[in-house]
Amino acid sequence: MRVENSEIFEKYFKNLSDRERAVFEGGITLGALFHQFVGTPVSKKNKELLERAIEESMKNQPFVYDIKVKIKNVEEKYVSLDGKMLDVDLKIKVNNVIAHLKLEYIPEIDYPLMYVKDFEER
Amino acid sequence: MRVENSEIFEKYFKNLSDRERAVFEGGITLGALFHQFVGTPVSKKNKELLERAIEESMKNQPFVYDIKVKIKNVEEKYVSLDGKMLDVDLKIKVNNVIAHLKLEYIPEIDYPLMYVKDFEER
Amino acid sequence: MRVENSEIFEKYFKNLSDRERAVFEGGITLGALFHQFVGTPVSKKNKELLERAIEESMKNQPFVYDIKVKIKNVEEKYVSLDGKMLDVDLKIKVNNVIAHLKLEYIPEIDYPLMYVKDFEER
Amino acid sequence: MRVENSEIFEKYFKNLSDRERAVFEGGITLGALFHQFVGTPVSKKNKELLERAIEESMKNQPFVYDIKVKIKNVEEKYVSLDGKMLDVDLKIKVNNVIAHLKLEYIPEIDYPLMYVKDFEER
Numbered sequence A, B, C, D: 001m002r003v004e005n006s007e008i009f010e011k012y013f014k015n016l017s018d019r020e021r022a023v024f025e026g027g028i029t030l031g032a033l034f035h036q037f038v039g040t041p042v043s044k045k046n047k048e049l050l051e052r053a054i055e056e057s058m059k060n061q062p063f064v065y066d067i068k069v070k071i072k073n074v075e076e077k078y079v080s081l082d083g084k085m086l087d088v089d090l091k092i093k094v095n096n097v098i099a100h101l102k103l104e105y106i107p108e109i110d111y112p113l114m115y116v117k118d119f120e121e122r
Helices: A007-011 A018-037 A047-058 B007-011 B018-037 B047-058 C007-011 C018-037 C047-058 D007-011 D018-037 D047-058
Strands: A064-071 A086-094 A097-106 A111-121 B064-071 B086-094 B097-106 B111-121 C064-071 C086-094 C097-106 C111-121 D064-071 D086-094 D097-106 D111-121
Touching: A018 A047, A018 A064, A018 A086, A018 A097, A018 A111, A018 B018, A018 B111, A047 A064, A047 C047, A111 B018, B018 B047, B018 B064, B018 B086, B018 B097, B018 B111, B047 B064, B047 D047, C018 C047, C018 C064, C018 C086, C018 C097, C018 C111, C018 D018, C018 D111, C047 C064, C111 D018, D018 D047, D018 D064, D018 D086, D018 D097, D018 D111, D047 D064
Parallel strands: none
Antiparallel strands: A064 A086, A086 A097, A097 A111, B064 B086, B086 B097, B097 B111, C064 C086, C086 C097, C097 C111, D064 D086, D086 D097, D097 D111
16 A cells, blocks of 8 residues: 555645645655755666666655656766756646646756646546 | 746746645755755764754755754664654745645654645735 | 776876775775665665666766665565665776675664675686 | 774674775765765855765764865855765774875866875874
8 A cells, every 4th residue: 555545644634735735745756856866877878777767766756646757968978967967747646636747957047947837637 | 046036937836826836845845855865874973963954955945934854863873864763844935825844754654754734824 | 988997087096906996996886876875765666677777877987897786675665765775796896806895784783884795806 | 882893893894904994984985975965955055064064974984084075166046066066085094094085076087086195004
């Protein structure tokens, strides 16, 4: 059983709407992903394996419905993964609400931004 | 100027209410804190300095209004910081809304839980 | 070209024997591995992929000749990777010297120990 | 009692000279420091506190005799700590041998290099 399905877990979240819950869990997952994996040695040789491993690792987090990770600007020579190289599409599903979240580098503010693209009702 | 005060930053968040924005940013900060600092060597000698350094580091994150970090069950002998040792009170302020967030270990589910305690309007 | 093959890199290491160089690089790699990946969400579902991703990531580090990572005591329910779950065999090759290094949890001292098992001359 | 003073700990290191032991432990500490703290939010406001917290945290590691951490190129605006910003002087003492180790960014190879500056006998 996933932790988010336990009653004790649920009682802490009665004060949030489904949308609020979805963006809260999405924020946790993006913050976790960034700060867990920034610094990891990456080159062309291990880029794809690392992308898949990040995705599958974050799928353990509560309410993650889908996640796609791309690491950009990887070269032959290895570097420590920089947050600006990350491009992440994340879907969090809470009841009928799906929040689409994004982490991507925004050159105008020189910042790897995490934001909510849109919501979907199912 | 803080990044969250730039117009470019702001235009990505027009689809969120102040409460949604507050819990999104709060989620990011808690996920970031946990995955950045878990693993850090900690003993009685460096516990307080590490608590202050985590607080001041996370105050850089957008919309952090206040944060208090306690590391529990620290002994003479050093260990790698475990997420179950973290007890965090975080306040995120977006316009007139303050969200109080918490990270604490919940023994019943053996899980370091991140949740929203309550909201305050100012 | 790997960074360790550059002349500038090499001139910093003239004061070390091949054995000293091998254990220095091995120490770096074990310390890096531990502190990079501790905290990663892991369950039975993503354990093997994470093991392979850690191996391939660390193969980017200078002089890594071979590495085998096992994550122990993984369950259905996900947890944050604890250093005590790591079992690593690492070979570092500097010229004709191969150092075999190990990271494993030693229950008697309740400590995930990094040490040098033995050396091989080729 | 520090972990390195236990007999069980010691029996794993009979195959290393004091110099080898010193550079092995120094490598671990530098690799650990880099991969633990890269990614931490840092600005002018929390730079000094973070430097001290990194130093005191790493003093828990076995055989660390002294350590001095400087974070370079910090600005008003916060960034995620990049390994290229780190400048570390580390002394490891094993019996009568002190190894002086260094982590610093080397522009010619665009690489944050860890190396052994020299040894001292006391």
